[in-house]
Amino acid sequence: MTSTPGQRKGRPTASRARATRERILEVARVVFAEHGYGPTTNKDVADRAGITAGALYYYFDSKLDMFLAVFAETQSLIDSRMKERASTETTFSGRVRALLRAAQEINVADPGVALFHAAARMDRIRHPEIRRAIAHPPGEGTAIVDDLIALGSATGEIEPGSEDDVAAVLRVILLGLMASVADDHLGQRTTVEGLCRLLDGNLLRPPAQPGT
Amino acid sequence: MTSTPGQRKGRPTASRARATRERILEVARVVFAEHGYGPTTNKDVADRAGITAGALYYYFDSKLDMFLAVFAETQSLIDSRMKERASTETTFSGRVRALLRAAQEINVADPGVALFHAAARMDRIRHPEIRRAIAHPPGEGTAIVDDLIALGSATGEIEPGSEDDVAAVLRVILLGLMASVADDHLGQRTTVEGLCRLLDGNLLRPPAQPGT
Amino acid sequence: MTSTPGQRKGRPTASRARATRERILEVARVVFAEHGYGPTTNKDVADRAGITAGALYYYFDSKLDMFLAVFAETQSLIDSRMKERASTETTFSGRVRALLRAAQEINVADPGVALFHAAARMDRIRHPEIRRAIAHPPGEGTAIVDDLIALGSATGEIEPGSEDDVAAVLRVILLGLMASVADDHLGQRTTVEGLCRLLDGNLLRPPAQPGT
Amino acid sequence: MTSTPGQRKGRPTASRARATRERILEVARVVFAEHGYGPTTNKDVADRAGITAGALYYYFDSKLDMFLAVFAETQSLIDSRMKERASTETTFSGRVRALLRAAQEINVADPGVALFHAAARMDRIRHPEIRRAIAHPPGEGTAIVDDLIALGSATGEIEPGSEDDVAAVLRVILLGLMASVADDHLGQRTTVEGLCRLLDGNLLRPPAQPGT
DNA sequence: AATGAATGAGACTTCATTCAT
DNA sequence: CATGAATGAAGTCTCATTCAT
Numbered sequence: 001m002t003s004t005p006g007q008r009k010g011r012p013t014a015s016r017a018r019a020t021r022e023r024i025l026e027v028a029r030v031v032f033a034e035h036g037y038g039p040t041t042n043k044d045v046a047d048r049a050g051i052t053a054g055a056l057y058y059y060f061d062s063k064l065d066m067f068l069a070v071f072a073e074t075q076s077l078i079d080s081r082m083k084e085r086a087s088t089e090t091t092f093s094g095r096v097r098a099l100l101r102a103a104q105e106i107n108v109a110d111p112g113v114a115l116f117h118a119a120a121r122m123d124r125i126r127h128p129e130i131r132r133a134i135a136h137p138p139g140e141g142t143a144i145v146d147d148l149i150a151l152g153s154a155t156g157e158i159e160p161g162s163e164d165d166v167a168a169v170l171r172v173i174l175l176g177l178m179a180s181v182a183d184d185h186l187g188q189r190t191t192v193e194g195l196c197r198l199l200d201g202n203l204l205r206p207p208a209q210p211g212t
Numbered sequence: 213m214t215s216t217p218g219q220r221k222g223r224p225t226a227s228r229a230r231a232t233r234e235r236i237l238e239v240a241r242v243v244f245a246e247h248g249y250g251p252t253t254n255k256d257v258a259d260r261a262g263i264t265a266g267a268l269y270y271y272f273d274s275k276l277d278m279f280l281a282v283f284a285e286t287q288s289l290i291d292s293r294m295k296e297r298a299s300t301e302t303t304f305s306g307r308v309r310a311l312l313r314a315a316q317e318i319n320v321a322d323p324g325v326a327l328f329h330a331a332a333r334m335d336r337i338r339h340p341e342i343r344r345a346i347a348h349p350p351g352e353g354t355a356i357v358d359d360l361i362a363l364g365s366a367t368g369e370i371e372p373g374s375e376d377d378v379a380a381v382l383r384v385i386l387l388g389l390m391a392s393v394a395d396d397h398l399g400q401r402t403t404v405e406g407l408c409r410l411l412d413g414n415l416l417r418p419p420a421q422p423g424t
Numbered sequence: 425m426t427s428t429p430g431q432r433k434g435r436p437t438a439s440r441a442r443a444t445r446e447r448i449l450e451v452a453r454v455v456f457a458e459h460g461y462g463p464t465t466n467k468d469v470a471d472r473a474g475i476t477a478g479a480l481y482y483y484f485d486s487k488l489d490m491f492l493a494v495f496a497e498t499q500s501l502i503d504s505r506m507k508e509r510a511s512t513e514t515t516f517s518g519r520v521r522a523l524l525r526a527a528q529e530i531n532v533a534d535p536g537v538a539l540f541h542a543a544a545r546m547d548r549i550r551h552p553e554i555r556r557a558i559a560h561p562p563g564e565g566t567a568i569v570d571d572l573i574a575l576g577s578a579t580g581e582i583e584p585g586s587e588d589d590v591a592a593v594l595r596v597i598l599l600g601l602m603a604s605v606a607d608d609h610l611g612q613r614t615t616v617e618g619l620c621r622l623l624d625g626n627l628l629r630p631p632a633q634p635g636t
Numbered sequence: 637m638t639s640t641p642g643q644r645k646g647r648p649t650a651s652r653a654r655a656t657r658e659r660i661l662e663v664a665r666v667v668f669a670e671h672g673y674g675p676t677t678n679k680d681v682a683d684r685a686g687i688t689a690g691a692l693y694y695y696f697d698s699k700l701d702m703f704l705a706v707f708a709e710t711q712s713l714i715d716s717r718m719k720e721r722a723s724t725e726t727t728f729s730g731r732v733r734a735l736l737r738a739a740q741e742i743n744v745a746d747p748g749v750a751l752f753h754a755a756a757r758m759d760r761i762r763h764p765e766i767r768r769a770i771a772h773p774p775g776e777g778t779a780i781v782d783d784l785i786a787l788g789s790a791t792g793e794i795e796p797g798s799e800d801d802v803a804a805v806l807r808v809i810l811l812g813l814m815a816s817v818a819d820d821h822l823g824q825r826t827t828v829e830g831l832c833r834l835l836d837g838n839l840l841r842p843p844a845q846p847g848t
Numbered sequence: 849a850a851t852g853a854a855t856g857a858g859a860c861t862t863c864a865t866t867c868a869t
Numbered sequence: 870c871a872t873g874a875a876t877g878a879a880g881t882c883t884c885a886t887t888c889a890t
Contacts (some may be wrong), residue, residue: 005361017853036338041880055854057882093416122334126248165406166415172403176388191384194377201413202380204305205304205369229870253863266866267871275864425846441874460762463674466860478862479875487860546758550672554751578768581841589830590839600812612817618801625837627802628794653849677884690887691850699885 021059024049026112028070035113037067037123039129045161064129070135074116081106082144092152096170099144103174104192107181114181145170233271236261240282245327249279249335249342257295276341285345290318294356308382308407311356315386316404321392326393357382397398445483448473450536453631457539461491461547461554488553495558498540505530506568516576520594520619523568527598528616531605538605569594653779657695660685664706669751671764673703700765707770710752714742718780728788732806733832735780740828743817750817782807817828 012014027048031040041065042053060066085102089095108113124130149167152158158166173195180191239260243252254265254275271276297314302308336342361379364370370378383386385407392403409415440610451472455464466477466487484490509526513519531538548554573591576582582590597619604615663684667676667824678689678699696702721738725731743750785803788794794802809831816827833839 020853034338036248036250036334038248039338042882043880051853052855053880054856054882054884058853063881086381093418119334122248122331126246126251152416159417162406162409162415164402165409168403169406169415170411172388172392172407173384174388175391176384176386179387179391180384190376191380194374195384197374197377198381198410199416201416203370203374203381204364204411204413206305206412232870254865255863263870264872266873269865270870332857444874458762460672460758462654462672462673463762465858468860476875476876477860478877481861482874483798485760517842543758546755549673550670576840583841586830586833586839588826589833592827593834593839596812596816596831598812599807599815600808600810603811603815604808614800615804618798618805621798621801622805622834623840625799625840627790627805628835628837629795630729630836656849678886679884687849688851689885690852693886694849 002053002154016061018051020051024051024056024059024066025070025073028066029074029116032067032070033112033119033121036119036186037127049068064133067123067130070116070129071120074113074120077113078106078117079144086144092148092155093199095148095151096199098179099148100172100192100195103177104189107178113182114178118179118181229271232261232263236263236268236271236278236284237285241286241328242276242324244279244282244335245324245331248331249339276345279335279342280345282328283332286325286332289325290329291356293318297354298359304360304367304369305411307360307363307414308411311360311386312389312407314406315389316401324395326390330391330393357386441483445474448475448480448483448490449494449497452490452497452551453540454536456491456494456547457536457543460543461487461551461622486613488557491547491554492557494540495544497543498537501537502530502541503568510571516572516579516581517623519575520623521573523572523598524601524616525621527601528613531602534606538602542605571576653695656685656687660692660695660702661706661709665752666748668703668706668759669748669755672755673763703759703766705770706752707756710749710756710786713749714753715780717742722780722783728784728791728793729835731784731787732835734785734812736813736828736831739813740825742813747817750814754815754817768847769825774781781810 024045027043031044031048034040035044040058045066046053046056056063056066060069080098082102085098086095089098103114120130124134145167148170149158149163152166153160153163177191177195194203236257241256243256243260246252254268257278258265258268268275268278272281294314297310298307298401301310312424316328332342336346360374360382361370362380362423365372365375389403389407406415428544449532452469455468455472458464459468466480469490470477470480480487480490484493506523506526509522510519513522527538544554548558569591572594573582573587576590577584577587601615618627649750658699663683667680667684670676671680682689682692686776692702696705700784718735718738721734722731725734739750745800756766760770781803784806785794785799788802789796789799813831830839
């Protein structure tokens with residue numbers, strides 16, 4: 001079992017379930033992202049996963065349970081990718097840029113992830129059951145932004161006293177960036193490029209001083 | 213009622229109706245904003261309006277119809293307020309600032325409007341029926357942003373060739389700003405202030421040049 | 425009812441609902457009695473009441489709620505009829521007889537009531553939801569039997585010290601009598617007659633004394 | 637396995653199966669008794685038997701089949717115990733007493749059996765499938781009571797002409813006794829004692845004759 | 849001898865919608 | 870102008886049953 005080459009590798013035989021569960025999570029992410037928690041029906045998900053609606057209950061206790069599983073998976077996926085990108089940068093401006101690019105990458109490479117993220121934000125507001133189950137919105141860019149601020153203060157890129165302003169600005173930009181996936185998956189390159197230039201202070205010029 | 217003579221008796225027919233219709237639109241905005249199109253029930257709206265669910269059909273042909281009425285009203289309200297604020301400014305940077313402040317004002321003064329706006333964006337994606345009915349997403353900041361770009365080009369504040377970058381950046385920022393209302397109605401002042409400073413290029417400092 | 429002849433009596437016009445609700449309770453009693461709480465479906469009840477399953481929810485919040493309404497009505501009907509019969513008798517033996525006859529009367533005249541009573545006893549055991557909702561099994565012959573014992577002690581028909589025995593015996597007999605309706609509605613006359621004779625001590629004769 | 641020589645190796649095939657089957661019947665009796673036929677799920681039974689729901693189908697063709705097996709076993713168990721107790725008594729009154737005590741014994745020693753018996757009576761009424769399969773309610777005290785009447789007539793303890801009354805009374809009492817197990821397993825001793833005294837005619841006294 | 853995965857029918861319940869009044 | 874009663878479709882969830890392994 002360990003050596004025989006050309007053999008099915010280590011996975012427990014007969015574990016067809018694992019594959020199915022993963023397939024469900026995958027399609028559920030897309031469907032929840034598209035229609036939101038409420039309007040999505042179990043049948044929507046089941047159909048796309050190639051099973052019956054009842055079979056979902058073999059894997060999850062309820063629709064809510066399924067949603068939460070997708071949520072957790074998606075969140076950790078985003079978090080880890082963001083952290084990965086951020087970790088290689090040592091300046092504030094470099095790290096901001098890295099995060100923006102990571103967000104863009106996710107939007108482009110895995111629109112399902114980005115869309116679900118945006119949709120889930122709304123659903124958390126709309127459905128008390130979800131809010132209750134998630135409690136502390138883990139991540140949501142909060143921790144990430146906090147780290148960023150700390151770094152910027154250390155490198156001097158953020159003036160003392162401006163921390164809150166910078167944090168608020170970063171949050172809005174990240175939010176807008178991730179929400180923008182819902183509109184169009186185009187022009188994202190341009191967007192991030194423009195944001196980088198803006199942050200560097202060379203996107204715009206001062207208005208012509210009248211009288212000079 | 214106050215005895216003013218010469219007042220027409222029998223009061224304007226359809227007057228009560230108009231009032232009721234407006235009350236419905238008002239509460240519908242709030243309820244749709246909170247729960248979204250799908251999860252909102254006619255009864256939710258009717259209860260808060262002090263009528264029965266059946267009575268809604270005297271004013272609207274369907275739930276969708278009611279939603280669209282709210283949408284149109286809300287959209288025109290936002291548009292007109294934005295235009296009003298923008299019209300007094302003649303420089304690009306002044307007008308951007310005015311728009312950001314207008315967005316913030318709406319968020320604070322009329323959270324129902326802002327929330328509905330954000331919610332409707334999602335619902336348009338989620339419900340084909342809504343998308344179909346709205347067709348041309350009227351405005352959505354598109355026309356506004358286009359005007360802005362034209363102005364910036366004219367004043368020289370936008371370098372030739374950067375128009376697309378600037379437009380993309382502005383859209384993301386506006387989007388993020390309006391979406392942020394869903395999270396917290398706090399810190400909005402700070403956010404807009406920070407954004408203005410960022411646009412002026414004096415929110416951040418360059419990283420300390422190692423070796424200088 | 426008292427004067428204006430030929431006129432629709434006092435009932436509030438347009439109260440078609442009251443009639444429907446009563447029809448539902450009536451048929452629900454029969455269906456619950458026949459199939460029990462669990463196996464009875466809302467459609468069973470609705471069909472027999474001439475409405476759709478969904479319409480039940482206009483009258484009751486849930487299946488359980490409907491069951492409880494039937495239960496309360498049935499219980500109070502039984503209680504009041506029993507009390508009525510018992511109230512005219514002043515001796516223990518007379519009152520026992522009256523109760524037995526009342527039980528028989530119910531069994532014969534309104535088998536639905538008797539059957540439901542028996543069925544509900546089981547359902548209370550089987551379904552925690554029901555048990556929870558009923559808490560104090562109101563009546564169940566308990567109060568009635570207690571009153572009876574008190575009377576018998578007062579008249580001297582029950583020997584001091586035998587109260588518990590008599591109470592237990594009466595409970596078993598009442599229970600058996602009401603449960604017997606499930607088997608056959610026949611021979612009930614005979615049953616009650618026999619029970620009366622037994623209580624009087626002249627149903628059976630002592631065994632022939634061997635050696636006398 | 638213990639090396640006892642001469643023991644047949646390879647142990648009797650189907651031995652494990654027999655044990656499992658018996659375990660299933662045992663737990664099924666309890667579960668059916670508690671919840672009734674309809675509400676009991678195969679999983680309820682399987683879980684308590686330590687197997688999966690699917691495995692039940694190795695032993696029984698269907699849920700109904702399993703129920704019937706439990707029914708038959710339980711019925712024969714009750715019948716044989718009753719007959720055993722009755723066979724040692726030669727007078728009517730002695731045999732009645734023996735039967736009552738046997739019923740009480742079952743209630744106390746094996747509440748599962750008694751409860752199932754009572755539950756099955758209801759289920760037979762409720763589920764046509766069960767009624768159809770059992771057809772002739774074998775026993776149910778009918779044969780037993782008939783024998784008893786014959787004996788009483790022979791010993792003279794039952795007056796000619798009273799046979800039907802006595803039979804009806806006995807059936808109600810036995811029914812009440814077995815049904816009472818559902819309520820409380822307490823006070824059963826008292827109940828049987830009281831019934832014996834009642835049958836002997838010395839539980840109650842005549843009402844004080846007014847005027848004597 | 850038993851499991852694990854899946855099905856399909858049917859349950860309870862909700863809700864947009866209709867219509868007589 | 871509005872209610873009150875009802876419908877019917879659809880949604881979530883449960884469960885007996887099957888079958889490859």
